[in-house]
Amino acid sequence: MTSLSLHPHRLTRAIQLSLLCLLPAVATAQESTAARTLDTIQVTGTRIKRAELETQVPVQVLTREAIDRTGYTSVADVVQHLTASGASLSTKLNSSGNFGFPPDGGGVGAGAATVDLRHLGPKRVLVLVDGIRWVNESSGSGVGSSVDLNTIPLALVERIEVLEDGASSIYGSDAIAGVVNIITKKNVQGGHVEVQYGDYNLKGGGTTGVDFSFGKSGDRAQWVVGASYFKQKEISSAEYKWAREPVPGTGLANGSSATPGGRSVFAPADGNNTYGGLCPLAKDDSGNPIPGSATCNITLPNGANYAGTGFPGNFIPFTTANRFNFAPYNLLLTPNERKSVFGQVRFDFSPSASGWFRGLYSERKSANEAAPEPIFLGTDAGVYNDWAETKLVIPANQRYNPFGFDLTTIGPDANLFLIGRRPVEGGPRRYEQDVKTWYAAGGLEGSFEVNSRPWSWDINAMSSQSKATQTNTGSYNIKHINQALGDPAACAAIAGCVPLNIFGGPGTITADMLAWISPVVRDRSKNTLSQASANITGELADLWAGPLSFAAGAEWRRYKGEYYPDPITVAGEYNGVPSGITVGSYSVKEAYAEFDVPLARGGFWGKSVDLSVAGRYSDYSTFGGTGTGKIGLRWQPADELLLRMSWAQGFRAPSIGELYGTLSRFDATLVDPCNNAASTTPKCVADGVPPGYEQVNPQISVVTSGNRDLQPEKSRSFMAGAVWSPGWAEGGSWASKLDLGVTFYRHTIDGAIQAPDAQAIMNRCIDSRDAVACASYTRNDRGQIVRFEDILANLGTINTSGWDFTAHWLLPETGWGQLGLDWKATWVTRYELVNESGQAEPKRPGVEVNDSSIPEWTSNLTANWDYRNWNASWSLRYVDRLRESCAGANGFPICTDSAADLHWLGATTLHDAQVSWRTDAWMKGMKITVGVNNVFDKNPPICLSCTLNGYDPGTYDLPGRYSYARLSLDF
CATH class of the missing domain: 2.40.170.20 (TonB-dependent receptor, beta-barrel domain)
Structure with a gap:
């Protein structure tokens, strides 16, 4: 030219x-x-x-x-x-x-x-x-x-x-x-x-x-x-001041449920034990408690470590104030x-x-x-990883299990719904x-x-x-995490495996623990x-x-x-x-x-x-x-x-x-139309959402x-x-x-x-019960979206x-x-x-x-x-x-x-x-x-x-x- x-x-x-x-x-x-x-x-x-x-x-x-x-x-x-x-x-x-x-x-x-x-x-x-x-x-x-x-x-x-x-x-x-x-x-x-x-x-x-x-x-x-x-x-x-919160002007309302103090959602071994109200019973449509339905949704006070006195120790109910602010870690x-x-x-x-x-x-x-990589485990994790969703057992004798009973994601006895831990000890993700x-x-x-x-x-x-x-540094190996949380004898038999303290709060994941779970991804x-x-x-x-x-x-x-x-x-x-x-x-x-x-x-x-x-x-x-x-x-x-x-x-x-x-997977930030009060509407009930449903995480994994x-x-x-x-x-x-x-x-x-736009799919399913849209995702029996194609x-x-x-x-x-x-x-x-x-x-x-x-x-x-x-x-x-x-x-x-x-x-x-x-x-x-x-x-x-x-x-x-x-x- x-x-x-x-x-x-x-x-x-x-x-x-x-x-x-x-x-x-x-x-x-x-x-x-x-x-x-x-x-x-x-x-x-x-x-x-x-x-x-x-x-x-x-x-x-x-x-x-x-x-x-x-x-x-x-x-x-x-x-x-x-x-x-x-x-x-x-x-x-x-x-x-x-x-x-x-x-x-x-x-x-x-x-x-x-x-x-x-x-x-x-x-x-x-x-x-x-x-x-x-x-x-x-x-x-x-x-x-x-x-x-x-x-x-x-x-x-x-x-x-x-x-x-x-x-x-x-x-x-x-x-x-x-x-x-x-x-x-x-x-x-x-x-x-x-x-x-x-x-x-x-x-x-x-x-x-x-x-x-x-x-x-x-x-x-x-x-x-x-x-x-x-x-x-x-x-x-x-x-930039408006980039210091997940959503400007909302504080921690849109922060992550994966926190340095950890968030744990599980059913206690005794379903009637509410641990003094820390793990309340679910209620039926009439507002009456349902026997055997106790569920714990707990964390540690911000900045605090586990006191080591046995459960419930110093655990508290998880609220918005305990969410993690990931925004300042971005660029x-x-x-x-x-x-x-x-x-x-x-x-x-x-x-x-x-x-x-x-x-x-x-x-x-x-x-x-990006912010330190979150670790999500449990049946509600929705991360398309069998190690996190269907293969995890944290036995009662795991060194850092404070609850005194097994936590499992396997089969009909699954009682571990979610663990969300943000290992700030490992630093931010760097690509x-x-x-x-x-x-x-x-x-x-x-x-x-x-x-x-x-x-x-x-x-x-x-x-x-x-x-x-x-x-990529600052990411984690989910198989190694599973092994480090599992049977202590099995972990001891694996060269390099170190039991992981996922419940202990910020600063309790040691350098040896990080060395086992933190690969360099190329x-x-x-x-x-x-x-x-x-x-x-x-x-x-x-x-x-x-x-x-x-x-x-x-x-x-x-x-x-x-x-x-x-x-x-x-x-x-x-x-x-x-x-x-x-x-x-x-x-x-x-x-x-x-x-x-x-x-x-x-x-x-x-x-x-x-x-x-x-x-x-x-x-x-x-x-x-x-x-x-x-x-x-x-x-x-x-x-x-x-x-x-x-x-x-x-x-x-x-x-x-x-x-x-x-x-592969894309983590989309989605707002579930059935969250909280909307869970009892007829459209949400038709979608398999139980009363009192609360969206665990605004980031939902989408398979592509x-x-x-x-x-x-x-x-x-x-x-x-x-x-x-x-x-x-x-x-x-x-x-x-x-x-x-x-x-x-x-x-x-x-x-x-x-x-298709994932948010639009979800909205269309709830609004019109569109068959194509509703077939794109799956909820578990707790209402959480665990599959989205x-x-x-x-x-x-x-x-x-x-x-x-x-x-x-x-x-x-x-x-x-x-x-x-x-x-x-x-x-x-x-x-x-x-x-x-x-x-x-x-x-x-x-x-x-x-x-x-x-x-x-x-x-x-x-x-x-x-x-x-x-x-x-x-x-x-x-x-x-x-x-x-x-x-x-x-x-x-x-x-x-x-x-x-x-x-x-x-x-x-x-x-x-x-x-x-x-x-x-x-x-x-x-x-x-x-x-x-x-x-x-x-x-x-x-x-x-x-x-x-x-x-x-x-x-x-x-x-x-x-x-x-x-x-x-x-x-």
């Missing part, structure tokens, strides 16, 4: 200014570059090289100057702040210990950063580098199905082109929501060094970045090499260190043929942290990733003429791999992508309104993915999230054709009318063949106005994790798994829009240029691959639509410089996800749910001022207000309306500022930049339904002001 050039017509120049947000200095640089480039170019969204920059679909182009003005230090941060972007993994939204294993088999993407367009998910966004696919991420915890943008250093980026429209007929699978095409630096003369340091006003979070590149461009050869280093330090959740910002080296070369063999090669190696070290990515690609390209008509061709091949290991995963393609484009014939252009080609790809959990996980001994081995591969062969048909030039239809038609056929080794098509219309009635529309089919093939992922029978998702996309550059606003006293744009979009996805299927339909607005206003140049204003906004009018039962899931515009949201309005406005060697910019980033359920805050003053179960997250506007100064007096140029993001230190709105840190990190920036300084040097 060659660099952008300007078309001589006034409208095209205006449109380019609007799309690129260029100011006069940048426009001048572009014009000087254009004189050295081809008359035809290739832009994202079409394979046909053409002179017009504006095609049938809108492409947002982020120039290097625009990227630098953001102050961001990664590709992910840049694209995640587009108004059309949704929530996706980042250093703010990344927590191995709390996310579990999602049903797509991709793991948690620990340390990765992805991009989501139109809120359709990262898996439905295709990421290209110079028009060629990039390998999917690997995190050590699964087979990822989206690209980790952290593997692409910002130092090699010339610009980023973002197509926010379906493009499967042009690029194949995954381009349902759009395409992010990262264009690398090629025409480089000399060297460039850039050093940046930034920090938050919270404790920690310092970022350091160093980028270097050097290149030469001669008559026949161009080459560039470079290196990049980035390091970001972590910020603890304890630094607001995860640490991340990245190193990259890259290089590429292009050589012209002749005026009409050239070859190129590109290579990259990247290494990332990152980490996540550390080491990810290595390499990429090599090369190709040949050239041009020729047929009957004086220009044609171009290219062939290329690529091979890439991302390989990761993840090391997981590894790998993603490999190989690809080869050939393309040709040119003019077939002259029609009544101009040349008939076309592009055609063929492509072959092979994907391979592997995930190997630690052997103790495979053996079912891991206390944390279980998972199995995933290994799979598939290949695809594709062919496509695209035509650009001129329908009219001049006359009644104005300046021009052009039709584009494209089709692609893909043959997958997993499910067979599928075809997609696209049609677009471009109408330019006059130089000042462009109208365009397109309709496209799309598809997304099931990923390796979705196809071959084995049984891949499905080899999955079929590809199918989509339909429609786009219509206009770009207007009024002549009366050009060269006037109040405007040098004014460009306005509007685009309507609509996406429909059928057979969306997903697991959530297997992937082609069961969803997604409909979303909305509007994009753009405006670029360039004021006349004065003695005080020149000011330009750029505005981009997205209005989401519809987002509806219909489940397998034909009912809409709760996710929709203006609603915060499941730790993510779709704001109805998002908007970015930037004012940019140029004066001689100075540049200053001020940006406003706006997120519309959201509504959510009060969740665990219902009844607390922090909830906006407890009676209606409604809480509002207010509209938020953040201000960013940057000033830079450049001089050519030293070497080839030096530039000093200072900036502040979130100038007024505005905190994100409090989120009551979010499970971590008191706010939604996928929608809002990290709390706190971020200040940075950058030094750039050309030589």
Whole structure:
């Protein structure tokens, strides 16, 4: 792909200014570059090289100057702040210990950063580098199905082109929501060094970045090499006041029942012995005590150890005040260190043929942290582990059993319902990733003429791999825990086994005990992508309104993915999230054709009318063949106005994790509709809930798994829009240029691959006794949910639509410089996800749910001022207000309306500022930049339904002001 050039017509120049947000200095640089480039170019969204920059679909182009003005230090941060972007993994939204294993088999993407367009998910966004696919991420915890943008250093980026429209007929699978095409630096003369340091006003979070590149461009050869280093330090959740409670403003009401003091729920050997009221009898519907039904629900006073005087000793009833506050152990910002080296070369063999090669190696070290891992044992544990649920016996003679009788989970005599212990002695869970990515690609390209008509061709091949290991400390071996709590003689016969004091309170689990139950868990995963393609484009014939252009080609790809959990996980001994081995591969062969048909030039239809038609056929080794098509219309009635529309089919093939992922578990935070007083309602009684039922733990384990029978998702996309550059606003006293744009979009996805939302399943079962929903989970005779299955299927339909607005206003140049204003906004009018039962899931515009949201309005406005060697910019980033359920805050003053179960997250506007100064007096140029993001230190709105840190990190920036300084040097 060659660099952008300007078309001589006034409208095209205006449109380019609007799309690129260029100011006069940048426009001048572009014009000087254009004189050295081809008359035809290739832009994202079409394979046909053409002179017009504006095609049938809108492409947002982020120039290097625009990227630098953001102050961001990664590709992910840049694209995640587009108004059309949704929530996706980042250093703010990344927590191995709390996310579990999602049903797509991709793991948690620990340390990765992805991009989501139109809120359709990262898996439905295709990421290209110079028009060629990039390998999917690997995190050590699964087979990822989206690209980790952290593997692409910002130092090699010339610009980023973002197509926010379906493009499967042009690029194949995954381009349902759009395409992010990262264009690398090629025409480089000399060297460039850039050093940046930034920090938050919270404790920690310092970022350091160093980028270097050097290149030469001669008559026949161009080459560039470079290196990049980035390091970001972590910020603890304890630094943000609203992240210091499980749900802000609720104290310990939503804390964990697994505590340092331990929580024990069991039936005493004598079912009539209430131990002075500590273990009360259950009551019947009339409120009368039921003989033999005594149940203990006990703990130790906060901070206290067992007194050792025999049961009941100093045990007390378990209440909310005894719950554990896990929130301060999380991270607001995860640490991340990245190193990259890259290089590429292009050589012209002749005026009409050239070859190129590109290579990259990247290494990332990152980490996540979570509260000390809870140990849950008993029939109500619901952790899908037989060692904890059906094989545990704590005999009366176990050294640390204070009750004087056996506790068992086995058979009809089971009397141990729950033990919840948080071994703070072992420290927090820590997940550390080491990810290595390499990429090599090369190709040949050239041009020729047929009957004086220009044609171009290219062939290329690529091979890439991302390989990761993840090391987990602070977790436990449930088999060893079982042995340490079991028969003392059996434990003594096992080398290394040390009896475990699980009832003794904080500080009573010794180093020897930890050594027996605390393994170092090592997981590894790998993603490999190989690809080869050939393309040709040119003019077939002259029609009544101009040349008939076309592009055609063929492509072959092979994907391979592997995930190997630690052997103790495979053996079912891991206390944390279980998972199995995933290994799979598939290949695809594709062919496509695209035509650009001129329908009219001049006359009644104005300046021009052009039709584009494209089709692609893909043959997958997993499910067979599928075809997609696209049609677009471009109408330019006059130089000042462009109208365009397109309709496209799309598809997304099931990923390796979705196809071959084995049984694993996700710990979902769910609110049981039958908890407490609701337990006696007819609907809850019908669900098998006994009177007085109390949900033991808000985290319920959900089993997930891949499905080899999955079929590809199918989509339909429609786009219509206009770009207007009024002549009366050009060269006037109040405007040098004014460009306005509007685009309507609509996406429909059928057979969306997903697991049903667990909370929605439970609510649907209770509300309507839906048979499919009620079959998804199982309660035991105490009402506790002990099995919840959530297997992937082609069961969803997604409909979303909305509007994009753009405006670029360039004021006349004065003695005080020149000011330009750029505005981009997205209005989401519809987002509806219909489940397998034909009912809409709760996710929709203006609603915060499941730790993510779709704001109805998002908007970015930037004012940019140029004066001689100075540049200053001020940006406003706006997120519309959201509504959510009060969740665990219902009844607390922090909830906006407890009676209606409604809480509002207010509209938020953040201000960013940057000033830079450049001089050519030293070497080839030096530039000093200072900036502040979130100038007024505005905190994100409090989120009551979010499970971590008191706010939604996928929608809002990290709390706190971020200040940075950058030094750039050309030589």
